[in-house]
Amino acid sequence: xxxxxxxxxxxxxxxxxxxxxxxxxxxxxxxxxxxxxxxxxxxxxxxxxxxxxxxxxxxxxxxxxxxxxxxxxxxxxxxxxxxxxxxxxxxxxxxxxxxxxxxxxxxxxxxxxxxxxxxxxxxxxxxxxxxxxxxxxxxxxxxxxxxxxxxxxxxxxxxxxxxxxxxxxxxxxxxxxxxxxxxxxxxxxxxxxxxxxxxxxxxxxxxxxxxxxxxxxxxxxxxxxxxxxxxxxxxxxxxxxxxxxxxxxxxxxxxxxxxxxxxxxxxxx
Numbered sequence: 710x711x712x713x714x715x716x717x718x719x720x721x722x723x724x725x726x727x728x729x730x731x732x733x734x735x736x737x738x739x740x741x742x743x744x745x746x747x748x749x750x751x752x753x754x755x756x757x758x759x760x761x762x763x764x765x766x767x768x769x770x771x772x773x774x775x776x777x778x779x780x781x782x783x784x785x786x787x788x789x790x791x792x793x794x795x796x797x798x799x800x801x802x803x804x805x806x807x808x809x810x811x812x813x814x815x816x817x818x819x820x821x822x823x824x825x826x827x828x829x830x831x832x833x834x835x836x837x838x839x840x841x842x843x844x845x846x847x848x849x850x851x852x853x854x855x856x857x858x859x860x861x862x863x864x865x866x867x868x869x870x871x872x873x874x875x876x877x878x879x880x881x882x883x884x885x886x887x888x889x890x891x892x893x894x895x896x897x898x899x900x901x902x903x904x905x906x907x908x909x910x911x912x913x914x915x916x917x918x919x920x921x922x923x924x925x926x927x928x929x930x931x932x933x934x935x936x937x938x939x940x941x942x943x944x945x946x947x948x949x950x951x952x953x954x955x956x957x958x959x960x961x962x963x964x965x966x967x968x969x970x971x972x973x974x975x976x977x978x
Contacts, residue, residue, distance in 0.1 A: 747772075
């Protein structure tokens, strides 16, 4: 794959997005609504995670949980390449429910970087199954691989309870979450929280890892991704997601995910 290239492959398994990349691109802080697990194939990167800043190199398995603020930058001039699978949370819940024999369905990846050659090899196998064209027995094989992979990668670790945000900041977060498309201003959020605008910006970033505006834009691009996955045309998704126009939506989408909304629409149709 050429350097600077991102590719989102056609969705073969319901609830699973398949992405591969080779790039020097540095990602700003962002989140995903899905669980992500992947493999660094060449080069190395440094990234923020829920466990602090970590480094991953070729052969390492990398993970991210829904809502986990992270970024990513290459180490050195050569860039890095990786393959990723993104799983919708209901699919993961069903897998973990099976692995735990019904005891839990709310697990998370416990480590953002896993150095385990066996797990890396198993990821390669499941990636090939997710990216393949299908055929007799594909569903059977996929379920077998998925259950085994998640049992090992998650190790049935219960989710760590995040530090509770102050009630003032939590009120501002809830105002965004309740309606990400509402025409909110910083003054609106400050009024809801009972803080000054400066206090809110500082407290919000400390509690969530994102500024209020960055959090709002992230929630709106989450809305857009779901609308595109549901088949809505790009221009309509941009308007429905609260963006000025399709170009604005595309810039934000690419900055966060590396590939265009058009490429995503082709993959999930």
